[in-house]
Amino acid sequence: MGISGETNKEARLNILLGLLKYPPDYAGDGLRLHRMLTRLRESSRVQDVFVITSWDKPEQKADQNLQGICVFRPAESTLKKEWRAYGKFKKLTVFLGESFNIAKHYFRLHRRIDLVFTSGSGWFPSVIAWLAWLDRKPLIKEIVLMGSDDPLTLAKKRLLLRWIFTLPFRFADLIVVLSPVLKNACIQFGIPEEKLWSRLNPVVLPSNLKEQPPFFPDALPVLLWVGVLSPRKNVEFLLQAAKYLTSPVQLCFVGPSEDDTYREKLSALADQLPPSVKVCFLGKMEDQSRLYALYRQAKLFWFSSLKEGSPNVVAESLLCGTPVVSLPVMGAVPFLVENGKDGEVVDTASPQEFARVADRWLTRDVSKESIAFRAQQRFDHKPIDAKYVEHFQRIIGQKNHPHHSPNP
Helix, strand or coil: CCCCCCCCCCCCCEEEEECCCCCCCCCHHHHHHHHHHHHHHHCCCCCEEEEEEEECCHHHCCCEEECCEEEEEEEECCCCHHHHCCCHHHHHHHHHHHHHHHHHHHHHHHHHCCEEEEECCCHHHHHHHHHHHHHCCCEEEEECCCCCCCHHHHCCCCHHHHHHHHHHHHHCCEEEECCHHHHHHHHHHCCCHHHEEECCCCCCCCCCCCCCCCCCCCCCCEEEEECCECHHHCHHHHHHHHCCCCCCEEEEEECCECCHHHHHHHHHHHHCCCCCEEEEEEECCCCHHHHHHHHHHCCEEEECCCCCCCCHHHHHHHHCCCCEEECCCCCCCCCCCCECCCEEECCCCCHHHHHHHHHHHHCCCCCHHHHHHHHHHHCCHHHHHHHHHHHHHHHHHHHHCCCCCCCC
16 A cells, blocks of 8 residues: 555655665675665565566576565576677567566556665666656666766767666656765756755664674784675776785685686786785675674775775775775765775775875774774664655655645
């Protein structure tokens, strides 16, 4: 049952979320949104949540109920290697077929939906956004990656694709951006500032973490990286920088590998490092207690991605009290790291310069308690969750009473 047009703090609503990848697939925005919507359901601020997403493995095709959230996977993920090999005609044919499957699932649910929420600007969330427009449903569009999701980048596509991908920015009721850089791109494109909400990414450490012994028992300082080993993450830059570190150190890389060729390249670079620099690749770490123990043990977290929205791993490190040295990553990281207090953002293309800054932080005395306290204040999920609900109710109220314009 949808909520009425009357604004009511306790009103409950039904949401459809559309995005390409969703848990259990390894995707940062999917996991973040799953956790947020689960919290909103458990606090009774949201009634039902439906997710339309893709499947990566055939055994994932079946409908799922994940912590009370109904997940449907009508289309195959286009991030798979097979899709990259398709020619233009085959891609178009498959795209039309998958879009039809998505539309069928959408219209089976549409009478139960009060609001549509999409994440990203690729073909999958764009199809969902257009279905919301056809269905006259309120739409919130969240964008994550500068250089991929922002309208200035999408406007460079060919005419038809440009029209398909950029018009949802025009008819969306709210656009949520994860950094000031994304907000500026939207304003330059002509989106009214009052239709934009720029926010920090909330990060919540699990409450049931178990105490763990030090991950590495020796005295070497640990220099940590966490993520998916893929070319976009630019891990080779860190391994090139490691050649210039002046102190003995234990490099630790945590996360699954998407590309075997890239993984082999990283191993070759690791083999070229001096004996004073030890390297380990730990793969995907399912045990969160072990992962956060590693965050806490690390002397420093470093980061060098080519593209990011609001990298959770940076915030997670700060919440564990571990400082961060990072490249700016298209303006995403300066929004997260307070220079000089929580670490340093290094605007350089030189691995040697990056290593010089990392060296300085490896030998610097820091208060992990102070870093963690500041991060807890900045990345607290409670005000962000409350603001989402406020936006949900305002937008639905405006749709139900189009002549009434409550304050944003």
